[in-house]
Amino acid sequence: MKLTQINKVYGKKHVLKDVTLEIPAGKITVMVGPSGSGKSTILRSLNLLVTPESGQYDFNGHQIDFSQKISSKEKLAIRRETGMVFQDYNLFPHKTVLNNVIEGPTQVLKMGRKQASELARELLTKVGMADYSDVYPNELSGGQAQRVAIARALAMKPQYLLLDEPTSALDPELELSVLKVLLRLAREKQSMVLVTHNMAFAKQIADKIVFIEEGQVLYDGGPEEFFSQNNPNDRIKNFIASMTMENLS
Amino acid sequence: MWEIIQESLPQLLAAGFKYTIPLALISFFFGLIIALVTALIRLSRQHGLFMLLKWLAQFYVWLFRSTPLLVQLFIVFFGLPYLRIKGVLPHGIKLEPFTAGIITFSLNTGAYASETIRAAISAVPSGQWEAGAAIGMTRLQVLWRIIIPQALRIALPPLSNSFISLVKDTSLAASITIMEMFEVSQQIAAANYQPLLMYTLVALIYAVFTTVLSGIQHYLEKRLGSQIRVS
Known part of the structure; x- marks a missing residue:
């Protein structure tokens, strides 16, 4: 996955400025940065929920020039090859947990209901939600809902799993249940792009860290250097310190 | 008094089942289809041909919401026969009263219900x-x-309101010679000189009809609700 010099403008606000970014397969790329910096916009550009005005996007044989019109066929193809997990889960409230998970496989991949249900049960077991197949989303806790949302995204067998602040709406205990699932996926070499504010988790899971501020990439490299006390960039050091509440007083 | 009621009640009920209820049910059915199509056009993305359709949809909703239903009935039934265009429509558009009623009630209900459905879709x-x-689904x-x-x-409770209004509004069809309940009650009252009794009686029948019909609607609401859950 590679973005080259992408630009996105909302009204008068230039939210992404010539962002160039490579996202390796089989690795965990973590995007961090202050709120409103453009991390989510980058993430959403990767499955074309957001379309930048200019720049290039290379992914899995697709070559997209954002200054041209993107065919809906190409859009759907790219979305099929990526899975998205949202901050507020966005489960389908009128469908049971199982039906949430099989919706993509049956409707988009045209998989049979039986086969899709088997796949779904397997994935629900993986995220620790096997006992909740017939439950409706409004009966789930936030952590449970988010784990179902992860299963729903995985059901499309995506090349990349994109996670947009998946634990920001959860209290610490529920957050842990979701983070454990993500760690497990990381061990299975599932390619992931994760936007998060949780620095401790980023440090633990990341193969690569990208720091975004004001629509620009300020850091792109390994986690050791990023979190090191010797990071030459004071802005990043301050950011980490404030996120981990190191020097409150 | 009982004799008069006993005599007129069967006539009123017959008119109710033959005209009032079919008018309401058929018009509501077509009204809902019109409403859904209109709502979707109005919510569609704006480009090319859709702009024209959008403008037409908006004009239609405006037209039917800003004019009285009674006047609409008069235009469709009494007015359209005079819409004569040389070569195309030499004799105007002459409609059976019942057909004119269905068309007008459907369009009127459709205009109101389209706003309900549009709001409901936007509320998701x-x-x-x-x-x-x-997950790769098409729009x-x-x-x-x-x-x-x-x-x-989201739309079911307000739609249910529209339906009850429609049942009562069918009484306006009396003015375009449809022999529905209210028309029949007027004719009986004119013959037996009992307007208070006749109109009270017909009012009660409307109340019973709307109560029963909204009861059915309520049941359907629940069933539809649970069907949505199961699917």
Whole structure:
């Protein structure tokens, strides 16, 4: 996955400025940065929920020039090859947990209901939600809902799993249940792009860290250097310190 | 008094089952289809041909909401026969009273219900569109499978209101010579000189009809609700 010099403008606000970014397969790329910096916009550009005005996007044989019109066929193809997990889960409230998970496989991949249900049960077991197949989303806790949302995204067998602040709406205990699932996926070499504010988790899971501020990439490299006390960039050091509440007083 | 009631009640009920209820049910059915199509056009993305359709849809809703239903009935039934265009329509458009009634009531209900449905579709959180798109569904798939089932639940109570209004509004069809309940009650009252009794009686029958019909609607609401859950 590679973005080259992408630009996105909302009204008068230039939210992404010539962002160039490579996202390796089989690795965990973590995007961090202050709120409103453009991390989510980058993430959403990767499955074309957001379309930048200019720049290039290379992914899995697709070559997209954002200054041209993107065919809906190409859009759907790219979305099929990526899975998205949202901050507020966005489960389908009128469908049971199982039906949430099989919706993509049956409707988009045209998989049979039986086969899709088997796949779904397997994935629900993986995220620790096997006992909740017939439950409706409004009966789930936030952590449970988010784990179902992860299963729903995985059901499309995506090349990349994109996670947009998946634990920001959860209290610490529920957050842990979701983070454990993500760690497990990381061990299975599932390619992931994760936007998060949780620095401790980023440090633990990341193969690569990208720091975004004001629509620009300020850091792109390994986690050791990023979190090191010797990071030459004071802005990043301050950011980490404030996120981990190191020097409150 | 009992004799008069006993004599007139069967006539009124017959008119109710023959005209009032079919008028309401058929018009509501067509009205809902018109409303859904109109709402979808008005919510569609704006480009090319859709702009024209959108403008037409907006004009239609405005027209039927800003003019009295009684006047609409008069135009369709008494007015359209005079819409004569040389070569194309030499004799104007002459409609049977019942047909004119169905057309007018459907269009009128459709205009109001389209706003209800439009609001209901807009009320479904945008995250639902995104979640559908993110698993690779087309816009149409998201609309049918994710958005509309949720919008229907939101729209059911206000739609149910529209339906009850429609049942009562069919009494206006008396003015275009449809022999529905209210028309029959007027004729009986004119013959037996009992207007208070006749109109009170017909009012009570309307009340019974709307109560029973909204009871059925309520039951359907629940069933539709649970069907949506199961699917």
